[in-house]
Amino acid sequence: MISARGLRKSFGDIEAVRGIDVEVRRGEAFGFLGPNGAGKSSTMRMVAAVSPVSGGELRILGMDPAVDGPAIRGRLGVCPQEDTLDTELNVRDNLYIYGRYFGMPKKEVRDRVAELLDFVQLTDKADAKVEDLSGGMKRRLTIARSLVNRPDLLLLDEPTTGLDPQARHVLWDRLFRLKQAGVTLVITTHYMDEAEQLCDRLVVMDKGLIVAEGSPLDLIREHSSREVAELRFGVAAGGGGHEAVAEQVADLGERVEVLPDRLLVYSADGEEVVAKTLERGLRPVATLVRRSTLEDVFLRLTGRTLVD
């Protein structure tokens, strides 16, 4: 569906995307995971054929965006980072106008709008003003709008940023259903839980480059341990702070990361790390044992957290 080789994007001196290779296959949910400024949106805008490629090669649905931009845009669904709904129009008309824009006959658009309102669970809001919708409803309406032309490929730029947990879950459920219906999804996110929930495969981006690629599970297996023991010490406990304690527990795991407020000890058995820490007379004020996540993968590969 998408094939990129050495893809680049520059804005003057700023190199937002510095040569990336990506293959997105039909029917998969593919993610671009990375912190703010990693180059995800810049990549997405090139894939949406709305921002010219600065270097390398890009094919979308087998076409070259420099030549076939309008044809590509006609077959894509795009859900941008910011809602760009028409606040003058009600919910139904936001979809209707969009369908007409694609040149669909009136009757067909009306049927499609009804179908989409049902899909995004906004049928009872059809006559409501956009400004009266919650953030989650607006996002769902934006997704419905991006589906008007029955795209094979749907691009979602940070679909759940700013939504509360419940609204995020509702949205994830809708996206999951789209995937089941055979729509290829490309998602950018800086939420590792979103990437884990939705993506079959993903690339981890940092500073315009891809630093890792694979399924969420493979990436975790490859770059992290099974479990992580998080140890938080009081300021006085270690004398030299978490750095000093880190040296005393370094042999308990495969690796230790020192964050400003806690230590992360990577090991196959986190409970054992906690037990041995206590045996050594160290007294953390809080402990937590959890499984490794994509956040740990990102920390391992870049030395930073996704929200840095």
Ligand SMILES: Nc1ncnc2c1ncn2[C@@H]1O[C@H](COP(=O)(O)OP(=O)(O)OP(=O)(O)O)[C@@H](O)[C@H]1O
């Ligand atoms: N139109 C633009 N003009 C100048 N610089 C830009 C432009 N768009 C993006 N950039 C810069 O390119 C880099 C990558 O930005 P981009 O928006 O692609 O990252 P991102 O991973 O999507 O981050 P975010 O999550 O904040 O959207 C950043 O340094 C950004 O400031």
